[in-house]
Amino acid sequence: MxxxxxxxxxxxxxxxxxxxxxxxxxxxxxxxxxxxxxxxxxxxxxxxxxxxxxxxxxxxxxxxxxxxxxxAGKVSSDLQEAIRKRPELFAAVIRELKDVPDQAVLRIVREVRDGKW
Amino acid sequence: MxxxxxxxxxxxxxxxxxxxxxxxxxxxxxxxxxxxxxxxxxxxxxxxxxxxxxxxxxxxxxxxxxxxxxxAGKVSSDLQEAIRKRPELFAAVIRELKDVPDQAVLRIVREVRDGKW
DNA sequence: GACAGCGTGTACTAAGTAGTATACACTACA
DNA sequence: TGTAGTGTATACTACTTAGTACACGCTGTC
Missing domain, CATH: 1.10.260.40 (lambda repressor-like DNA-binding domains)
Structure with missing residues (x-):
């Protein structure tokens, strides 16, 4: 498989x-x-x-x-490290966004990048 | 250590x-x-x-x-699975939020939860 | 017809993961 | 004083990870 x-x-x-x-x-x-x-x-x-x-x-x-x-069933170590540094925060973020459609998530990312938060 | x-x-x-x-x-x-x-x-x-x-x-x-x-140097397998299902999306999210302060990230997450996107 | 380059079969290994099983010495207490 | 419970030392194991080393047979080409 x-x-x-x-x-x-x-x-x-x-x-x-x-x-x-x-x-x-x-x-x-x-x-x-x-x-x-x-x-x-x-x-x-x-x-x-x-x-x-x-x-x-x-x-x-x-x-x-x-x-x-x-x-390959893996997650990049730099992402893992970011999560391990703030586990509660990123666990919340990922579980919250898990079922949110790509479009909506991307909008958030863009807003963050544009400093609209 | x-x-x-x-x-x-x-x-x-x-x-x-x-x-x-x-x-x-x-x-x-x-x-x-x-x-x-x-x-x-x-x-x-x-x-x-x-x-x-x-x-x-x-x-x-x-x-x-x-x-x-x-x-323990690990990341929960359910988080890893979520990332692996949409690797480009979550890689972008995590790298973008990596250096954003907790407060700001939490605000974003709350807005998502409240459907303000 | 030899030689280069190709993909693959077989055998092997060093290190790490994730523990078990058993025995030992010590303390509390009834 | 025996016995119940504590923490730990020692020895061992099965499985997985992450590959290497080498040889084999096939194909194209000069």
């Missing part, structure tokens, strides 16, 4: 069509793992790699690191 | 002063671990236990589970 692997494979194959350096071997070297390991990851034979490697993979594939981490 | 253990120990000792059932042994049984393990955790000889045990501990000690999890 690991959609992470097939997602990466699909994305990589697409890029490989127009750029031969997106072979398993070469991409693996670029993100700092052994080719056989990336191969196993793509086929879901092994769980997704560490946060660091997933982020490197995201950058190579031109994907959003947070999205790829999510597919 | 593990503040988690000493924090738990202090809370437990405080409760034990007026309730003898807050011994290492009895509390350990209530949260579902061996007494020797809780002892080691409190002395920082072993890293904090699993999320499940930390939550049980928080409830027994009358503490906020999210706060105790934060001390």
């Amino acid at each position: 690991s959609s992470f692997g097939s997602y990466v494979r699909e994305r990589r194959e697409r890029l490989k069509a127009s750029d031969a350096t997106f072979s398993v071997r070469q991409l693996a070297v670029r993100i700092g793992v052994e080719p056989s390991f990336l191969s196993k990851v793509e086929r879901g034979e092994t769980p997704p790699p560490s946060e660091e490697k997933v982020k490197a993979l995201a950058i190579e594939l031109g994907e959003d690191p947070d999205v790829l981490l999510a597919l | 593990s503040s988690f253990g000493s924090y738990v120990r202090e809370r437990r000792e405080r409760l034990k002063a007026s309730d003898a059932t807050f011994s290492v042994r009895q509390l350990a049984v209530r949260i579902g671990v061996e007494p020797s393990f809780l002892s080691k955790v409190e002395r920082g000889e072993t890293p904090p236990p699993s999320e499940e045990k930390v939550k049980a501990l928080a409830i027994e000690l009358g503490e906020d589970p999210d706060v105790l999890l934060a001390l």
Whole structure:
């Protein structure tokens, strides 16, 4: 059920069509793992790699690191750290916004950025 | 450096002063671990236990589970799941609110709750 | 027909996670 | 003085994480 692997494979194959350096071997070297390991990851034979490697993979594939981490079942450590620094606050925020539609949440974010609070 | 253990120990000792059932042994049984393990955790000889045990501990000690999890270096799995379901959105929210003072964040959350968005 | 490059199968490992089980020494108390 | 309860030391274990190292067979090409 690991959609992470097939997602990466699909994305990589697409890029490989127009750029031969997106072979398993070469991409693996670029993100700092052994080719056989990336191969196993793509086929879901092994769980997704560490946060660091997933982020490197995201950058190579031109994907959003947070999205790829999510597919890997992870949450970026900088987000976790922000939550751990003010656990009550962020727990409240996240649980409150959990079921609020994207549009509404984005409006809030924009207002914060514009200093309208 | 593990503040988690000493924090738990202090809370437990405080409760034990007026309730003898807050011994290492009895509390350990209530949260579902061996007494020797809780002892080691409190002395920082072993890293904090699993999320499940930390939550049980928080409830027994009358503490906020999210706060105790934060001390354990963890983030509640339900929060992680919420983030993983909409990674771009929540990554934006958290990074945007990271340096915003509590007061302001709380006001925003209240406005959301009151449907002022 | 050799050589480069490809994807993958197999075997292995070092470190971390999350504890259990048992025994020991000490204190209170009846 | 025995026994109930306390905290802890020691030894051990099963599972997971996060990979490496190497070899194999296939394909294209020069």
